[in-house]
Amino acid sequence: MQYYSTNHQAPMADLRKAVVKGLAEDRGLYMPEEIYRLPEEFFQDLPQMDFKSIAYNVASNFFGEDIDLDGLQDLVYDTLQFDCPVVKVKENIYALELFHGPTLAFKDVGARFMARLLQYFIKYSPSPIEQLATRKDTTDNNGQCSIANGQSKLVNVLVATSGDTGSAVANGFLGVDGIHVYVLYPKGKVSPIQECQFTTLGKNITAIEVDGVFDDCQRLVKSAFMDEELNKHMMLTSANSINVARFLPQAFYYFNAYARIKELSNREIGKSSDVVVCVPSGNFGNICAALFGHSMGLPVKRFIAANNANDVFYKYLQTGKYEPKPSKQTLANAMDVGDPSNYARIINLYSNNDSLSPEETHRRITSLISGATYTDEQIMETMRECYQSTGYILDPHGACGYRALVEQLQPGEVGIFCETAHPAKFKEKVDSILGIDVEIPARLRAFMEGEKQSVAMPNDFEAFKSYLLNR
Ligand SMILES: *Cc1c(COP(=O)(O)O)cnc(C)c1O
Numbered sequence: 001m002q003y004y005s006t007n008h009q010a011p012m013a014d015l016r017k018a019v020v021k022g023l024a025e026d027r028g029l030y031m032p033e034e035i036y037r038l039p040e041e042f043f044q045d046l047p048q049m050d051f052k053s054i055a056y057n058v059a060s061n062f063f064g065e066d067i068d069l070d071g072l073q074d075l076v077y078d079t080l081q082f083d084c085p086v087v088k089v090k091e092n093i094y095a096l097e098l099f100h101g102p103t104l105a106f107k108d109v110g111a112r113f114m115a116r117l118l119q120y121f122i123k124y125s126p127s128p129i130e131q132l133a134t135r136k137d138t139t140d141n142n143g144q145c146s147i148a149n150g151q152s153k154l155v156n157v158l159v160a161t162s163g164d165t166g167s168a169v170a171n172g173f174l175g176v177d178g179i180h181v182y183v184l185y186p187k188g189k190v191s192p193i194q195e196c197q198f199t200t201l202g203k204n205i206t207a208i209e210v211d212g213v214f215d216d217c218q219r220l221v222k223s224a225f226m227d228e229e230l231n232k233h234m235m236l237t238s239a240n241s242i243n244v245a246r247f248l249p250q251a252f253y254y255f256n257a258y259a260r261i262k263e264l265s266n267r268e269i270g271k272s273s274d275v276v277v278c279v280p281s282g283n284f285g286n287i288c289a290a291l292f293g294h295s296m297g298l299p300v301k302r303f304i305a306a307n308n309a310n311d312v313f314y315k316y317l318q319t320g321k322y323e324p325k326p327s328k329q330t331l332a333n334a335m336d337v338g339d340p341s342n343y344a345r346i347i348n349l350y351s352n353n354d355s356l357s358p359e360e361t362h363r364r365i366t367s368l369i370s371g372a373t374y375t376d377e378q379i380m381e382t383m384r385e386c387y388q389s390t391g392y393i394l395d396p397h398g399a400c401g402y403r404a405l406v407e408q409l410q411p412g413e414v415g416i417f418c419e420t421a422h423p424a425k426f427k428e429k430v431d432s433i434l435g436i437d438v439e440i441p442a443r444l445r446a447f448m449e450g451e452k453q454s455v456a457m458p459n460d461f462e463a464f465k466s467y468l469l470n471r
Pocket residue numbers: 105106107164280281282283284285286287334335397420421
């Protein structure tokens with residue numbers, strides 16, 4: 001499969017290049033040239049299949065031309081070491097719980113898949129990855145991958161985080177041979193629960209505590225990608241959420257959710273019910289994967305993109321105009337995005353690669369997707385209402401999804417919303433809003449008991465560069 005850039009000014013890339021580079025040369029997002037429909041038999045068998053086999057079928061439809069199928073199966077099975085169950089919250093409304101992974105948020109699936117795919121390309125590629133730097137020192141055994149001539153090659157992933165991305169990426173790549181991850185985070189600006197999820201891991205993960213704010217971390221990372229000397233010395237890549245290997249695997253759990261709903265349809269739900277999927281959205285990667293699933297034939301009737309007060313996409317749906325804004329800080333902070341990257345992919349998908357007019361594209365999008373936007377006040381009110389009437393504990397992100405279904409579901413429809421994070425990840429907020437003491441799952445507790453290891457770094461590119469060069 002070849003991938004083109006949404007900006008149309010970069011050469012086509014194969015999967016390996018799209019994954020290793022992340023972003024195209026023209027700063028556009030990679031899109032697959034074709035999205036194949038899955039065969040009819042697959043949908044007939046779906047309710048009887050388990051999550052892993054469903055995911056493998058979806059993955060081979062996408063990546064099967066570029067990876068040998070045995071390798072792909074190992075990769076998918078190894079990614080999905082946890083379930084994404086569908087849980088009834090109330091009549092006709094179900095939560096797709098995406099928080100059962102190592103860092104208790106849905107980004108685990110994409111990060112784990114991307115780490116393993118990158119490793120696959122390092123290990124099994126017949127030819128070396130372009131520009132792959134050779135490291136002189138071999139003192140760091142963690143994450144090294146030896147090649148025949150005795151030299152070692154290592155891909156270095158740099159990621160700046162304000163909290164959640166760092167933990168998903170660090171844990172997704174933990175222990176993966178041939179890759180070393182540097183997580184840059186702002187000193188004192190990350191909650192203790194978030195910090196322990198990437199500073200206690202050791203192995204091939206190095207946490208770098210920058211004396212600055214998140215934007216400074218991002219600047220250091222961006223400068224590193226542009227620095228010629230560094231790039232000659234070492235292979236650098238990003239694990240940004242716009243990477244095709246991070247966003248596409250999120251389609252797996254929508255097929256699985258549909259299967260589980262169909263399984264229930266004999267008992268609990270009207271057999272002919274139409275399925276509506278509602279995704280709490282920030283950068284729109286997760287819903288974009290659901291929409292790719294729809295293009296592969298997933299029989300979902302319509303989608304809802306639920307936003308917090310950052311309502312740029314909501315406004316686009318209402319008016320046809322897309323006007324990015326600076327992000328606003330909200331209770332559902334992983335969705336505080338004022339210019340969602342994957343907007344470009346969604347437009348590209350429904351304009352048939354820019355061949356339809358903006359009006360026609362908008363018409364197609366609004367016939368399939370509706371929006372919602374909620375203030376912090378409404379998020380808190382929803383969390384309380386849901387807890388009091390059903391006993392289900394929503395996190396602030398999931399609350400947007402739940403409320404949009406409550407408000408928009410029509411007769412004859414059954415709704416699934418993504419519960420994108422475990423409420424314990426936002427324990428202080430959830431406890432004070434609901435007046436309860438949310439239980440911390442054992443795997444989160446384990447991080448909190450680990451020893452913090454991090455490298456102190458001034459907010460200065462030369463210092464960061466010299467640190468990388470001398471490792
Ligand atoms: C990242 C994230 C989101 C938003 O997902 P996008 O793919 O960026 O739209 C929602 N909820 C949680 C908990 C997240 O971590």
